[in-house]
Amino acid sequence: MDDKLRERLRTAVEAHRPDRERMLARLERGMAEAPSARTPRAPRGPLPWLRVAGATAAVCGVLTVGAYAVTSAGGQARGGQVAASPAPSASATTGPGRVPESRTEDGPLWADGAVDPHSNAYWAQSNVTLRTTEPLSSLTVELRIAQTGGVNTTGSWRSLPEQDFTASAQEKGGFLVYRWTLKPGRTVPVGTHMFAGQYNHAEGDRGADGDYFTASAARATGQQVSVGDDFTSDH
Structure with a gap:
């Protein structure tokens, strides 16, 4: 490159004046058109x-x-509310109660219950008096003493031969339960017989309103008879 060419190029560069406003206008147009020119992207899923x-x-x-x-x-009950289950009845929650129906005589069998007059403020005896006008081929006597506080057994007895019966005493359902069961092959003779349960209790005059007895037997003919009643206090 000769000296004349270099001089001409330098002169042209020095003489050039860029059009600033035109350049800014082109830049603004390019920025405005950029979003539409881009390739659209698929929307991203949720984070x-x-x-x-x-x-x-x-x-x-x-x-x-x-x-x-x-x-x-x-x-559901009316109005869309859930119907509540019925509360259990008192009889379903308190366990066995007093004898449902008092019956002191059935066929040849008669019975009565009473608190022995020799009972005191700490100890008591409950007597079941049983009378039969016919021999009995089976017999079960049950005496229930309500647990009124401090009730616990001190023994039991019966006027009939001890070897003829199976006897037990246990706590059950809020009662002290005495049971006498005639052994197979034995017989209860005609007459009056007594079954007694003895027990301690809380200090004081204990009421016997919740106590009761039942007796079920079979006659020589095989017919079943039964009696039962509550107690009366004689002291």
Whole structure:
């Protein structure tokens, strides 16, 4: 390159004045057209924590619907409220009570119950007097003493031969229960017989209103008879 060419190029560069306003205008047009010129991108799915939250909400919804369905199947009262189960009756929660029907005589069998007059403020004896006008081929006598506080057995006895009976005493359902059962092959003769249960109790004059007895037997013919009653206090 000769000196004349270099001089001409330098002169041209020095003489050049760029059009600033035109350049800015082109830049602004390019920026305005950039979004439309870009390739559109597919929308991204929800963020991971949003997807988890959505799944949790769906599960809760299913559980709520399921619980409502079960409740509806179980029974509803009017107005959409769930009907409450009825409370158990008193007889269902207090266990065995007094003899349901007083019967002191049945066929040849008669019986009576009373607290022995020799009972005191700490100890008592309850007597079951049994009378039969016919021989009995089986007999079970049960005496129930209500647990009114401190009731515990001190023994029992019967006027009939001891070897003819199986005897027991145990706590059961809020009672001290005495039971005498005639052994197979033995017979209860005609006459008046006594069965007695003895027990301690809390200090004081113990009421016998909750006590009762039952007796069931079989006549020689095989017919079943039974009696039962509550107690009266004689002291």
